[in-house]
Amino acid sequence: MLRSRQVVLAAAAAGAAALLIGSTLAVLTLRPAVVDSDGDGIPDSVEAATQRTVVAATAGDTFTIRSRLASAPYQDQFEVSYQAGTFFVTYERARGSDSSYQLELRNLVEWVDRNRNNRIDPGETIGVGTTLGTSAFANAPVTKTEVDSADGGHVTELSIRSTTANMTLNVTVAERFMRLSSTRVLTPMEVKLDLTVDRATLAPGSSLGLDVRINTTKRIEFNNQSWDDVNEFAQGEAGLNVTGGPTTSPATVFFSWSKSAIADGREIPVTYTNVSTGDPNSYELYLAYPISASGSPVRLVHDPVLGVDSAAYEGVVTRTPELQGDLVVYAASLAAAVFLIALTLIVADRRRKKREE
Numbered sequence: 001m002l003r004s005r006q007v008v009l010a011a012a013a014a015g016a017a018a019l020l021i022g023s024t025l026a027v028l029t030l031r032p033a034v035v036d037s038d039g040d041g042i043p044d045s046v047e048a049a050t051q052r053t054v055v056a057a058t059a060g061d062t063f064t065i066r067s068r069l070a071s072a073p074y075q076d077q078f079e080v081s082y083q084a085g086t087f088f089v090t091y092e093r094a095r096g097s098d099s100s101y102q103l104e105l106r107n108l109v110e111w112v113d114r115n116r117n118n119r120i121d122p123g124e125t126i127g128v129g130t131t132l133g134t135s136a137f138a139n140a141p142v143t144k145t146e147v148d149s150a151d152g153g154h155v156t157e158l159s160i161r162s163t164t165a166n167m168t169l170n171v172t173v174a175e176r177f178m179r180l181s182s183t184r185v186l187t188p189m190e191v192k193l194d195l196t197v198d199r200a201t202l203a204p205g206s207s208l209g210l211d212v213r214i215n216t217t218k219r220i221e222f223n224n225q226s227w228d229d230v231n232e233f234a235q236g237e238a239g240l241n242v243t244g245g246p247t248t249s250p251a252t253v254f255f256s257w258s259k260s261a262i263a264d265g266r267e268i269p270v271t272y273t274n275v276s277t278g279d280p281n282s283y284e285l286y287l288a289y290p291i292s293a294s295g296s297p298v299r300l301v302h303d304p305v306l307g308v309d310s311a312a313y314e315g316v317v318t319r320t321p322e323l324q325g326d327l328v329v330y331a332a333s334l335a336a337a338v339f340l341i342a343l344t345l346i347v348a349d350r351r352r353k354k355r356e357e
């Protein structure tokens with residue numbers, strides 16, 4: 001008697017296990033296949049929902065990039081403009097919150113790392129450095145190139161060569177996601193800035209640094225990890241967020257940079273120091289390129305990014321209807337499994353009672 005009951009229970013347990021495995025497999029196989037036509041790692045569905053329309057205009061030493069979401073339901077527009085060495089980033093959300101900052105490339109500095117912490121600390125800059133801003137970029141024309149990427153989005157490239165200081169700024173903005181390297185995907189919510197300094201002459205033993213001034217009336221926060229890094233579009237990036245509006249619907253724009261750069265073909269670490277200017281709406285940022293120069297000219301390439309934390313993008317990735325559908329299937333399978341176990345046990349129990357009678 002006991003034996004047959006154990007057999008029935010074992011059978012019921014086996015059946016339930018089979019159902020659980022089956023339902024899990026169903027969840028896995030019912031999930032629609034993720035299609036990534038251009039192979040950049042971003043599914044077609046996400047690319048289509050976040051595709052933007054970019055309009056870039058240039059005039060003399062200025063440019064304006066307007067980027068807005070191509071399709072409803074989210075309204076989302078940001079703008080990156082530039083004039084003679086200074087960038088302006090603005091983002092307005094549909095319900096009124098907004099954020100912005102102004103960023104000026106001020107100086108190339110020469111520094112000696114006296115306390116050996118790899119960062120530029122107060123008192124470590126030497127000499128007069130090289131003035132950037134309008135001194136190097138006024139009347140330096142902006143040239144524009146437009147290309148189509150493999151996925152059908154437009155890619156705009158703007159290039160500026162400084163009149164002094166041997167600096168080149170290459171600006172790239174794309175309407176759809178674009179893979180740049182194995183570790184970097186350019187998102188449609190940002191503008192990439194390739195910054196090249198050619199033949200910087202430094203005193204032996206000193207390093208190169210970039211002095212950047214950020215002006216904003218919004219809240220600023222420096223982070224050791226950038227938005228792109230957190231969202232796995234980049235690796236090893238630091239940055240700053242500038243946030244305006246209420247905490248329930250904040251608007252955030254960012255400036256971020258890779259924590260490594262290339263100096264004369266060699267990878268070097270990049271660190272930053274945020275120095276107070278005395279003005280509450282103004283921040284001095286030093287990006288440090290520790291190279292310990294040998295006396296011969298140095299070529300440096302670094303690639304910061306100006307972008308927005310897009311509410312529309314968050315909306316698209318958090319909706320994920322496929323996953324919700326899968327959860328319904330999974331919950332239904334589990335309920336069916338529990339129901340069958342209960343039914344088996346009841347039936348077995350009744351049979352046992354009958355036999356006992």
Ligand SMILES: [Ca+2]
Pocket residue numbers: 036037038039040041042043044047151177
């Ligand atoms: Ca793709």
Ligand SMILES: [Ca+2]
Pocket residue numbers: 112113114115116117118119120121124
């Ligand atoms: Ca230092």
Ligand SMILES: [Ca+2]
Pocket residue numbers: 038040042047151176177178179
């Ligand atoms: Ca793409």
